[in-house]
Amino acid sequence: MRIFKNQISLTLIAAIVFIHFTPVSILGFPLTLAPFAILVFLLTHFKLSIHRNVLYLFILLIFAPIIIYIVFIVLGGWSEPLEFMTTYLLWIYAVFGMMLSLFSKPRIISDHSKDFITALLIVVLFSVAQVLFVKLFSSALLYQPFGDFSYMGGGGLISENLVRAPGLFLEPSFNAFIMFFLASVIVMKNPRIKGNILILVLSGIGVLVTTSIIGVVSILGLIFFLSLNLIVKKNKVLFYVFILLSIAVLITLNDFLFTLDRFNEINTEGTSGYWRLIAPLIITSEVLFQYPLGVPFGHMQDFIIPLGILHGGSVGSTLDNGMYVLLFYFGWLGVYFVLWMFYMFVKEIYHRNIRGMVFWWFVIFSLQFSGGIFLPEYMFFLLLVIYQYRNVARFELYKT
Numbered sequence: 001m002r003i004f005k006n007q008i009s010l011t012l013i014a015a016i017v018f019i020h021f022t023p024v025s026i027l028g029f030p031l032t033l034a035p036f037a038i039l040v041f042l043l044t045h046f047k048l049s050i051h052r053n054v055l056y057l058f059i060l061l062i063f064a065p066i067i068i069y070i071v072f073i074v075l076g077g078w079s080e081p082l083e084f085m086t087t088y089l090l091w092i093y094a095v096f097g098m099m100l101s102l103f104s105k106p107r108i109i110s111d112h113s114k115d116f117i118t119a120l121l122i123v124v125l126f127s128v129a130q131v132l133f134v135k136l137f138s139s140a141l142l143y144q145p146f147g148d149f150s151y152m153g154g155g156g157l158i159s160e161n162l163v164r165a166p167g168l169f170l171e172p173s174f175n176a177f178i179m180f181f182l183a184s185v186i187v188m189k190n191p192r193i194k195g196n197i198l199i200l201v202l203s204g205i206g207v208l209v210t211t212s213i214i215g216v217v218s219i220l221g222l223i224f225f226l227s228l229n230l231i232v233k234k235n236k237v238l239f240y241v242f243i244l245l246s247i248a249v250l251i252t253l254n255d256f257l258f259t260l261d262r263f264n265e266i267n268t269e270g271t272s273g274y275w276r277l278i279a280p281l282i283i284t285s286e287v288l289f290q291y292p293l294g295v296p297f298g299h300m301q302d303f304i305i306p307l308g309i310l311h312g313g314s315v316g317s318t319l320d321n322g323m324y325v326l327l328f329y330f331g332w333l334g335v336y337f338v339l340w341m342f343y344m345f346v347k348e349i350y351h352r353n354i355r356g357m358v359f360w361w362f363v364i365f366s367l368q369f370s371g372g373i374f375l376p377e378y379m380f381f382l383l384l385v386i387y388q389y390r391n392v393a394r395f396e397l398y399k400t
Contacts, residue, residue: 008044009115015041016119016178019377020151020169030151034376038097038383045387046104054103061095068330069296077291083298090374091297101383101390109391112384113189120182120199124206127165127175131209134163151377165209174377176215177369179206181381183222184362185388191354193226200226218365225357270310279309279316280324287328294331303328322367322378359389 015037022030042048050058065088073079130142143166144150151170167175183203187196200223207215268274283304287295295303301317309316319325326334341364348356362385372378 008110009112011037011040012112012115013119013122015380016116016182017122017168018146019178019380020174021146022149022151032151032377034380035093038093038376038380041380041383041387042097042100045107045110046100047107048100048104050099050103054099058095058099061099062092064333065091065297065329068293071293072291072296072299075291077296077299078302080296080298080302084296085298087297087374090376093376094374094379097379097383098386101386106387106391111189111392112388113186113392116182116186117199120179120186120202120206123167123175123178123182124202127167127206127209130165130167131163163209164211167210172210173212173214173369176207176210176212176218177366178381179203179210180215180218180222180366180369181362181385183219184358185385187222187226188355188358188385188388189392191226191358193223196226214365214368218361218368221361221365222358225354225361228352228354228357270312275309275311275316276320279311280319280321282309283307283319284324284327288331288335292331294327294329294334297329300328319371322369322371322373323364325371325373326367355389359385 015033019034019037020032022032024031065084069084126142126145133139133142145168164172165175166172167178169175169178180203183199186199190196193200200219204216204219207219269278286307287303300319304319305315305317311317319328323338326338328334330337341360345357345360345364348360363382366378366382367373370378
């Protein structure tokens with residue numbers, strides 16, 4: 001049994017660290033280790049059986065995109081069946097994994113916190129080494145460590161004034177996402193700031209060398225929620241005072257933040273800030289007005305390009321925010337789902353459940369890193385977070 005657990009641990013660490021290793025491409029689509037990692041994790045950790053009532057939900061989620069597609073065509077939309085099927089297959093695989101991880105009984109109850117700590121050490125140390133090699137030796141030797149097997153050619157940014165660490169992954173923002181994920185699942189076991197100072201410092205250093213603003217904010221959020229547990233103890237009044245003071249500080253800092261170049265760029269079309277924050281509002285408002293149930297899978301570029309919104313030096317064609325992707329593909333149903341997630345988050349705050357706050361903070365904020373939320377490379381980490389929340393915390397997500 002111990003040998004079996006060690007094999008699972010090594011496999012899990014390897015899957016996290018080498019998630020963007022791409023041994024083969026099929027019809028131009030890079031095939032990473034993620035879909036295989038999901039399958040292995042589900043087979044080893046869950047009994048792969050769900051209650052009949054949950055099966056009805058599974059069927060509904062599988063057929064919902066087809067219904068949206070039909071309604072879209074009836075309302076005068078264009079048909080892209082091949083593009084639809086490509087994204088739809090990813091959706092089916094994602095729903096399959098989500099349903100099992102949420103509602104299937106666990107095959108084993110295992111704490112992978114040590115595995116996550118090991119993975120975090122590897123990811124952060126390699127990222128720091130990348131930056132040091134550039135700063136000290138003007139060498140990009142550690143960039144694209146997988147060479148020809150790098151996911152979509154690898155990533156990273158090296159310029160005269162800025163060095164960003166993609167680590168072992170496609171780009172710096174995904175590297176920051178991995179660190180955020182690892183910090184979240186580690187502190188979820190024992191959500192106390194005193195016992196997680198080294199983890200928070202390590203992950204904080206890691207996201208700093210990626211220079212990802214979203215990564216920095218995500219780690220600051222973790223520190224904030226863990227601080228609640230330390231500050232308020234059993235004093236409910238002090239808890240709400242702390243929340244109100246935090247909101248007041250954010251409002252006070254608002255004008256200051258938007259005088260900074262990085263934040264001020266959101267008012268300028270064509271900048272990355274504008275595309276990440278303002279453009280999605282324009283795009284999704286058009287969707288909600290024209291197609292209340294959403295635009296079918298695979299039709300994103302054909303809908304966005306005619307809007308003519310600049311992204312850099314050309315017209316933008318995709319959404320880089322997973323929350324807006326949900327609104328784009330599912331319309332007002334997506335709005336309801338997003339509001340439900342925030343409700344669950346606020347509910348955990350009200351009940352002062354620090355572990356629940358950390359969980360929903362990850363679920364909501366992880367959507368901000370990328371628009372590729374149906375990809376196995378994102379779903380794998382979401383399944384791991386759900387597993388940690390259900391089995392280490394000893395209560396099931398769908399009962400909360």
